[in-house]
Amino acid sequence: MPRKHNPFDNYKAVLDKAAELLGLTQNDYIILKYPERSLRVSLPIRMDNGEVRVFEGFRVQHSSSRGPCKGGIRYHQDVDEDEVKALAAWMTMKCAVVNIPYGGAKGGIQVDPRTLSKGELERLTRRFVAMIMPIIGPERDIPAPDVNTTPEIMGWIMDTYSMQKGYAVPGVVTGKPIEVGGSLGRSEATGRGVMLCARMLMEKLGRSLRGVTVAVQGMGNVGSVAAYLLHREGAKVVAISDISGGIYNENGLPMEELRPHFAARRTLAELPDGDFERIDNDGLLACGAEILVPAALENAISRSNAGNVSAKFIIEGANGPITPAADEILEANGVTVVPDILANAGGVVVSYFEWVQNLQSFRWEEDYVNDMLERTMRHAFDEVWALAEEKRASLRMGAYMSALKRVVGAKKLRGIFP
Ligand code: NAD
Numbered sequence: 256m257p258r259k260h261n262p263f264d265n266y267k268a269v270l271d272k273a274a275e276l277l278g279l280t281q282n283d284y285i286i287l288k289y290p291e292r293s294l295r296v297s298l299p300i301r302m303d304n305g306e307v308r309v310f311e312g313f314r315v316q317h318s319s320s321r322g323p324c325k326g327g328i329r330y331h332q333d334v335d336e337d338e339v340k341a342l343a344a345w346m347t348m349k350c351a352v353v354n355i356p357y358g359g360a361k362g363g364i365q366v367d368p369r370t371l372s373k374g375e376l377e378r379l380t381r382r383f384v385a386m387i388m389p390i391i392g393p394e395r396d397i398p399a400p401d402v403n404t405t406p407e408i409m410g411w412i413m414d415t416y417s418m419q420k421g422y423a424v425p426g427v428v429t430g431k432p433i434e435v436g437g438s439l440g441r442s443e444a445t446g447r448g449v450m451l452c453a454r455m456l457m458e459k460l461g462r463s464l465r466g467v468t469v470a471v472q473g474m475g476n477v478g479s480v481a482a483y484l485l486h487r488e489g490a491k492v493v494a495i496s497d498i499s500g501g502i503y504n505e506n507g508l509p510m511e512e513l514r515p516h517f518a519a520r521r522t523l524a525e526l527p528d529g530d531f532e533r534i535d536n537d538g539l540l541a542c543g544a545e546i547l548v549p550a551a552l553e554n555a556i557s558r559s560n561a562g563n564v565s566a567k568f569i570i571e572g573a574n575g576p577i578t579p580a581a582d583e584i585l586e587a588n589g590v591t592v593v594p595d596i597l598a599n600a601g602g603v604v605v606s607y608f609e610w611v612q613n614l615q616s617f618r619w620e621e622d623y624v625n626d627m628l629e630r631t632m633r634h635a636f637d638e639v640w641a642l643a644e645e646k647r648a649s650l651r652m653g654a655y656m657s658a659l660k661r662v663v664g665a666k667k668l669r670g671i672f673p
Pocket of ligand 1: 403476536551
């Protein structure tokens with residue numbers, strides 16, 4: 256069934272707007288409306304009960320104009336080719352905004368991983384790697400974690416690729432466990448980048464995070480770290496939610512107490528009652544917090560609920576959480592949005608650091624990783640802010656313009672083959 260909001264159409268609509276602001280012609284950027292390469296694979300897996308099931312997987316490489324393709328792998332029942340295409344295109348833009356030498360890619364398998372045993376999950380992952388093997392590699396296309404994929408899964412990817420090659424190739428994937436070449440700071444990097452963007456936004460407005468109220472949707476890798484680090488910076492996290500619902504306390508949630516629960520269970524569903532009230536995801540959007548961090552899935556804020564958003568500032572932890580129609584409503588309501596390709600770029604920045612360490616067989620200290628991440632994010636944020644001011648446009652347009660300049664510039668320098 257076609258999606259109600261096709262994320263690849265959303266991407267193209269935003270791309271056209273930014274290109275127009277920059278005065279680009281279709282010739283300059285039409286190539287960015289198509290992925291360079293898209294691979295669809297069938298993955299037969301022997302389940303624990305002896306049955307053979309076939310899953311569908313994708314790896315899409317959107318652009319390699321600025322370097323090897325880079326992007327995560329998602330395991331979710333709603334994954335389809337258009338979603339993976341959009342996620343790959345956003346990666347091209349994201350790597351360009353933060354000026355790291357990568358193009359964009361993404362992968363996905365249409366599966367609800369909660370229904371698989373660990374053995375089934377491992378067999379599925381290894382079969383997927385075998386099937387996309389011809390197009391990935393440390394100089395070609397480097398996967399990483401995304402929704403429902405973990406460092407452990409990245410370790411299986413590294414192992415499968417290395418076994419085929421006959422020697423260890425840690426640089427084929429990032430987000431690995433530290434023991435097999437992962438980088439210190441990688442697992443917190445996306446959430447840290449979200450926190451840094453919130454802090455830099457407040458600084459631009461002459462404020463700090465101290466006492467600012469925050470609501471976070473999604474308590475996975477991105478949302479849980481962002482919520483905790485925002486709390487550590489002095490913000491008051493009043494609401495959090497995941498797929499099972501949410502919790503709210505106008506005086507701030509006990510983040511230190513909640514942290515071990517998330518580390519162990521990764522879900523709000525089994526949280527015993529405490530000093531908070533239960534809310535649903537719509538309640539979270541309207542809860543009155545000044546900053547909203549959507550950190551679950553795309554299209555969480557659409558035309559139908561954008562008018563209920565009470566926040567003045569949105570930091571997009573997730574990819575594509577706001578549809579173009581919702582974006583217009585939020586802009587009309589005076590909401591400032593730090594867009595996904597900037598706000599959640601911390602993950603790919605530290606993935607880049609991990610890859611650099613792997614290629615050099617060298618290890619960086621965590622403080623150095625975090626410091627380099629902050630410098631990279633600050634540089635990108637300042638550039639986006641300046642471009643948005645110059646063109647009197649939103650930060651989303653500022654980010655896309657900044658990215659487009661780099662990608663189109665690289666394309667022009669390289670020319671069109673043959
Ligand atoms: P994750 O699987 O670790 O967590 C996803 C969270 O979203 C879970 O808490 C889940 O319960 C919640 N969720 C799912 N559906 C929901 C719904 N309908 N309502 C409310 N909550 C819901 O995933 P993640 O890695 O944290 O990724 C989250 C988003 O951030 C995705 O859009 C992803 O593409 C993006 N992102 C992730 C990274 C990364 O490094 N992991 C980097 C950049 C962007």
